[in-house]
Amino acid sequence: MKKRIGALLLALMMVMSLLVGCSDSTDETEDTTDSTASDTTDDSTEDSTDDSTEDTTTTLTEVPDEAKADPIAYVTDGAISAGDTVITADGAEIPANLFFYWLTYYYNYYSYYYYYYYGYTFDVTEVLDEDEGTTVADNLVYMASNISEMYAVLDEKADEYGLTLTEDQETSLAEVLANYDENALLYYTTNAEGLEMAYRESCQSTNLQDYLYGEGGEYEPTDETIADYAEEQGYYTCRYILLYTADLEDDDDDGRAAQQEAAQAIYDALQGVSADELEDTFAEYQAESNYDENTDEYTFDSDDTLVDGFRELVETLEVGEVGMTDETDYGYFVILRLDYSEDTLAEIEEDYISDLYNSQIDEWMNAATFETSEALDSMDWQACFENIINLQTAIATEEEAAAAEEEAEAEDTDTTEDTTEE
Numbered sequence: 001m002k003k004r005i006g007a008l009l010l011a012l013m014m015v016m017s018l019l020v021g022c023s024d025s026t027d028e029t030e031d032t033t034d035s036t037a038s039d040t041t042d043d044s045t046e047d048s049t050d051d052s053t054e055d056t057t058t059t060l061t062e063v064p065d066e067a068k069a070d071p072i073a074y075v076t077d078g079a080i081s082a083g084d085t086v087i088t089a090d091g092a093e094i095p096a097n098l099f100f101y102w103l104t105y106y107y108n109y110y111s112y113y114y115y116y117y118y119g120y121t122f123d124v125t126e127v128l129d130e131d132e133g134t135t136v137a138d139n140l141v142y143m144a145s146n147i148s149e150m151y152a153v154l155d156e157k158a159d160e161y162g163l164t165l166t167e168d169q170e171t172s173l174a175e176v177l178a179n180y181d182e183n184a185l186l187y188y189t190t191n192a193e194g195l196e197m198a199y200r201e202s203c204q205s206t207n208l209q210d211y212l213y214g215e216g217g218e219y220e221p222t223d224e225t226i227a228d229y230a231e232e233q234g235y236y237t238c239r240y241i242l243l244y245t246a247d248l249e250d251d252d253d254d255g256r257a258a259q260q261e262a263a264q265a266i267y268d269a270l271q272g273v274s275a276d277e278l279e280d281t282f283a284e285y286q287a288e289s290n291y292d293e294n295t296d297e298y299t300f301d302s303d304d305t306l307v308d309g310f311r312e313l314v315e316t317l318e319v320g321e322v323g324m325t326d327e328t329d330y331g332y333f334v335i336l337r338l339d340y341s342e343d344t345l346a347e348i349e350e351d352y353i354s355d356l357y358n359s360q361i362d363e364w365m366n367a368a369t370f371e372t373s374e375a376l377d378s379m380d381w382q383a384c385f386e387n388i389i390n391l392q393t394a395i396a397t398e399e400e401a402a403a404a405e406e407e408a409e410a411e412d413t414d415t416t417e418d419t420t421e422e
Contacts, residue, residue, distance in 0.1 A: 060394035063186065067391055071189045072096045075387040079375050082191055086376040087145060089152035090368045097194030098201075099376075103144035104189040104388060110140075124385045137381040145372070150361065151201035153368050158204040161211055169203045183395045189388055212360070213353040221352055226345065229352045234302030236314050237338045239282050241266060244291035245331035256327065262289070263332035267324040270334070275320055282322070282336045291331065299344050301351075309333070 067074040072082045080086060080096045087094040111122040124137040165173070176199055177192055185191055190198075213219050221229075243259040266285050273281045286295045300306060309328040317323050317337035325333040340348065 060390045061397050063183070063391065063394045063398055067186060067394075068182065071186050071191065071391070072100050075100070075189055075384050075391060076375075076379065077383065077387070079379065080373075082194070084373070084375070086373045087148055087152075088371045089149045090156065090370075092152045092156050094148045094152050095194065095197070097190045098197045099144055099148050101188050101190035101194045101198050102147050103140060104187075106140045106143050107385065107388065108188070110136075125382060135382075137385055140385075141381055145370075149368070149370050150365060151198075151205060153364050154205045154208055154361065155201045157364065158208045158211075161208065163204060163207045163211055165200060165203050165207070169207075173199050173203075183399065187392055187395050189391070209353065209357045213356055219356065221349060221356075226349050226352060229355075230340065230345075230348050233348075233351070235299060235340070235344075235348055236301075236311075237297055237299045237340050237344050238314050238317075239279070239286060239297055239336045239338065240294075240310075241282075241286050241289050241334040242291040242330060243289070243332040243334075245327060246329060260327065260332055263324055263334050267322060267334050270322045270336070278320065278322075279336065279338065285334075297338060297341060297344070299340075299347070310335070 064074065070082050072080055072084075082095070082097040084096045085093040086096045086099050107122070107124070114120060114122045122136070124135065124140065126136045128134045128136060128139060173196065177196060180192070180195060185195060188195070211217055213221070241263070243263040245256050245259050248255040248259075266289060270278065270282060270285070283295055287293075300311070307328045307330055309325045310333055313323045313325050313333070313335055314337055317335065319337055319339045322334065322336050325335070
């Protein structure tokens with residue numbers, strides 16, 4: 001089920017695993033009913049990997065002592081220190097160790113994303129807007145500022161309601177801090193205080209949402225409001241059986257006819273099944289005949305992109321009614337529309353609460369006043385990212401050297417033991 005996250009909460013979708021202790025995540029799986037993305041990239045993407053620009057960066061081979069003492073001062077060439085306030089949100093101070101944690105987090109995230117999916121190195125110097133001269137680095141700074149400001153506003157609101165971290169959250173925080181050694185913190189251009197603040201603010205955001213919209217909360221949704229929301233957003237639940245034709249040649253009329261006949265046979269067989277037995281019988285046909293072997297319920301809403309013909313059929317069916325599509329781009333679907341299960345209703349409620357909370361956050365953010373420090377405004381971000389990249393390279397080099405040394409020592413130990421045994 002798709003979550004609709006507001007622009008100000010886009011960053012929340014990408015919070016790293018250390019924040020899992022604060023909130024639950026929902027895995028989204030794609031279905032054969034969803035449209036597929038292209039596997040190709042355009043020529044401009046490929047051009048970004050060319051070697052036309054000479055690399056004059058000096059590569060570090062070990063972590064400098066200055067970086068260990070203050071990673072923010074190191075990457076900003078002394079312009080900003082870890083404890084300096086770089087942004088204020090309605091007077092609340094956002095320190096550099098928090099801002100640079102988010103900045104480096106986004107850099108790391110997108111570096112991995114573009115390398116993993118497109119196979120090229122993420123370039124912070126790439127110009128995104130020729131007229132404005134906006135670069136990738138500027139975009140990363142914007143995102144880091146945005147999430148830092150948002151969490152600061154939410155943290156203040158949580159304080160107003162007297163909210164604090166739960167015992168479980170405090171335990172998770174202690175575990176997180178214990179698992180991050182010096183190099184791990186440096187890799188995110190922060191220190192233990194910055195990491196702790198990021199974790200606490202994320203947890204407080206979750207706590208604030210639960211306080212306002214959770215069980216017993218001031219704005220806890222009712223069954224009626226959830227039902228109205230589900231109808232407004234076009235939620236439908238169904239089971240489907242797909243007789244696949246997309247792998248057939250264009251002129252394979254016999255193959256298509258066979259799949260259509262098989263779909264029609266299933267549809268006809270289901271017409272005589274009693275209402276009490278229909279879903280179980282349909283599930284049996286799913287297990288036997290479904291192309292993608294999916295035997296689960298499928299829930300979608302108006303935001304989901306589906307193959308033409310699928311949504312259109314489901315919208316015409318009553319709960320408990322079976323229908324069959326004409327041939328779609330995937331093949332023939334036999335579909336049983338279902339009422340919402342308890343699990344589906346819980347997911348719809350989560351979406352509804354998310355929408356309410358996002359709207360409230362937008363309102364708070366629009367009413368808030370933000371100021372950035374002169375040092376942040378005047379920062380040479382290209383030079384700053386060059387320092388961040390250099391520092392990360394040095395950390396990786398040290399880690400690789402340490403791992404190689406441990407491996408060599410282990411081999412020496414094994415050799416000594418073998419010699420002793422002989």
